[in-house]
Ligand SMILES: O=C(O)CCC(=O)C(=O)O
């Protein structure tokens with residue numbers, strides 16, 4: 299049971315009645331690729347719809363193996379994590395961050411007083427955690443060398459959709475994890491990622507493994523109702539009509555994600571997710587033939603970053619060095 303004290307302002311609040319227009323997030327299983335594509339990717343003028351897959355990760359080892367206990371045991375003293383309070387709704391934005399061992403962080407998420415920073419944590423941000431802030435949250439890309447064994451516990455091959463990354467072979471197939479495509483999320487009750495769209499028009503999966511998460515989702519075309527003049531996003535659990543006068547015109551898609559379930563979102567869906575308990579999830583971003591064009595044109599804007607990722611890669615860096623040697627001669 300989760301016994302951590304939750305900051306009172308970040309519960310999945312009853313302000314949900316403020317949203318008169320509602321759409322359903324369906325739960326589906328065992329869909330063919332054609333049916334999935336027609337219902338959730340190309341539907342509704344190409345915006346698609348978010349959906350919960352109840353069987354998407356059944357064949358992944360992580361579904362049976364990963365838990366907060368597992369991470370505490372296997373990586374607890376190995377990893378130092380930086381957890382943040384991403385209160386990015388307000389500008390100017392101060393990063394509130396702390397550094398501590400993963401075991402201590404997991405204990406804090408489960409049993410700590412989440413209104414205060416973890417005991418003995420080193421402050422690494424610009425400002426301390428305030429009692430009325432969202433809870434601290436740790437999420438990190440799987441590029442850390444310690445995470446390499448975890449890459450065998452799930453796959454880029456997705457039964458319900460043609461993830462183009464799965465056409466890659468060998469080390470290249472793992473390379474995708476060195477781009478910001480796969481992230482671990484561990485948080486306590488109240489850990490929140492404020493309303494946002496994911497980058498580069500990718501599709502998003504949240505493979506959820508422990509605890510519960512409350513997600514509030516809006517179609518891409520609703521953006522105009524949900525950001526104020528300073529481009530700050532609404533807090534959909536406490537909508538402020540003075541700042542967002544037309545917010546109630548947006549249709550809310552809302553769900554509670556349970557362990558073993560996977561939330562799929564098509565490109566550019568706006569989402570605000572809050573943990574209701576101590577939680578563990580794996581996030582994945584990917585592309586299919588439907589979003590490859592948008593994805594690729596975004597990618598082309600970052601040639602230096604791509605070169606850097608390849609140059610730092612433990613295996614592929616040699617291929618990069620060999621190739622630059624050849625082109626120089
Ligand atoms: O799981 C969460 O708390 C947020 C995840 C998210 O925003 C994402 O995976 O894109």
Ligand SMILES: [Fe+2]
Nearest residue numbers: 494495496569
């Ligand atoms: Fe996201």
